[in-house]
Amino acid sequence: MSPEPFLGDAQHSPVRHHILSVLVENKAGVLARVAGLFARRGFNIYSLAVAPAESHERFSRITIVVDAETAPLEQVFGQLHKLVNVVEISDIAPDDAVERELLLATIPTDVENRTSLLDVIGAANASIVDVDAHHVTVMLAATPAGCDALERALEVHPGVELHRTGRVAVPRLGVPTHEPMRSR
């Protein structure tokens, strides 16, 4: 019997997480309703990304990564569905998902670190999107693990300023999405 794979420190993602893709009405206060529900029910949000969805006027899509330890999936679904502005929820298992995240970082540069920095950027397949005499700004759109790796590599540079968007995800093609409950 093999133990559960240990993914802890090597990968910043939570050990057990769910990715919920939540289609909501694009109305004032909807994000607060969703975030408030998670807060009052004690469900921990690991990351959250929100943007207008397919039909831009009416709907937005919120991608929430939840900590499965604090949030029994059936409860999260049931409680989320009760929010009147929530139209559709799908649960994307991390193994069956195409996940991407955007990382932007500005790093102070000088002659001493420039070469090693360029190596790191090149190795990560990141791109340089802005420069001045003393800084370089890099961008990476990659898997969360890829962003984790670049983040660790950049952290060694003093004064780095780093932003991540939180992930968005879609199911891998050919994998049915799992939605335990539609009714309420």
Add this chain to the structure above:
Amino acid sequence: MEITGAQALIKSLEREGVEVVFGLPGGAILPVYDPILDSPIRHILVRHEQGAGHMAEGYALATGRPGVAMVTSGPGATNIVTPIANAHMDSTPLVVVTGQVARAAIGTDAFQECDITGITMGITKHNFLVSSASEIPRAIAAAFHIATTGRPGPVLVDLPKDVAQSTMEWWYPAGVEELDLPGYRPLAGLDEAELERAAALLAASERPVLYVGGGVLKARAHEQLRAFAERTRIPVVTTLMARGAFPDSHELALGMPGMHGTYAAVTALQRADLLLAVGTRFDDRVTGRVSAFAPSAKVIHVDIDAAEINKIRRVEVALRADAAGALGALEEMGATPANLDVWWKEIRTWQESYPLTYDPPAEAGPLRPQQVIETIQAASPEGTVVAAGVGQHQMWASQFWRFEEPGTWVNSGGAGTMGFGVPAAIGAKVGRPERTVWCIDGDGCFQMTAQELTTARAEGIPIKVAILNNAYLGMVRQWQEMFYEERYSEVYLNADLPDYVKWAEAMGCVGLRARTPAEMRAVVEEANAINDVPVVVDFRTDTSEKVFPMVAAGASNDDIMVHPSQRGRA
């Protein structure tokens, strides 16, 4: 036809069939109070906005129709937050209209501004901030639709003053499809496979219990419940929220389960091999320690709210449907348990050994609160509606009043809101004026909302209030006596301060007092004979009387404490 937003609001309420609004005007809601003068809708002017909310709840609980309250912005709105939270906990259909500062002033800390949609986000089923006059009809129609369908609950509509003052071309949504609620799909269907599995579990069970909650009343499923119970002969327990869903006089009724439930109801759940849980949510006041609750029972859970399934207790079969539909379907299938004679024999011994009981009072008093309740019921017409506050008196009312029909028990369950009784009784009487309405109250609760008796007198709403006056915050006192070594901390209230008779009289009500059993019988007759003004009776009850049976908080229901006179019985 061009009308103002304020007129559109009142017209929308009329379209929804609203007959009465409980409220209190103020600056931001002022425009809406003008067209009320021309509307057939009755407005009841409360003395505090909390009263408006609880009256709307009492109205809803007694009639099954949504209660409507209207208040102004800021403190008017925050004063009704407690009733909204209460209605949310008890799934009571409520529509609350709040005034809001003008749109341009929102977010500026304007006079009497507060973010009431933000404040009530977690305690409403939904809320709306209306942003234009033309949206008012849709918001109101949606509010009533959401409040009354699926699992009912409170909906708040926040109306900025300038929206009420601006004009719109009158229209009204023709149906649900025009409400623009793409995320709201309250209707759940019955799953045939789950029904089959439920029938199989029933057929295999030897010790089943129907664990009935408030959802049966909300779904008006009492007839289906009765038919199903009578055919299957499954014993019925009715939670605090379900009192009246099944007649207490029925041979299959075991009474209330839970912390202060009957010994038979609590123990039947503990020994059951199958719970048919209908419209109920495994509240901690029913289960005691969850891990020790009904340990050998499989569970069939019927609930319209899918989020209740597997929330507290993992269940074997889930029927996501309303109680009437699910019980009707099970009845149609003829689902039947095995012969229950052995089970009933066991239950009858519990009923015989441990009935609800109290020691008789001394002739000189003080009164026994339980006897006051029995005396009131015996002297009052059948179908009398009973409202209660929260605490010992509420438990005694639930235990000792015999409920025979839906809509006769008006109380605050999940939230446990002290002060609920008087305004809720007023709302119930407005909804069912032909019924006698008694509020069984405690002296602590009465002092929280008694000002609404002025409303009752002014509006001609002749309720009757029985204060079980033991001079204490009695339930807290009971816990301090039992669990804090009789160290009584901040629970003494003084039976004579205030003078309840004078207070009642000052509010235009009749005030009466009883200290002895003989006086008790006389004043109950006297109170029941008065039908034009509210009556308040100050019953002086025994301070040391405690509610039994009792399961201590966090304890297993196996460790139920019975009345002292019953201890040591087999």
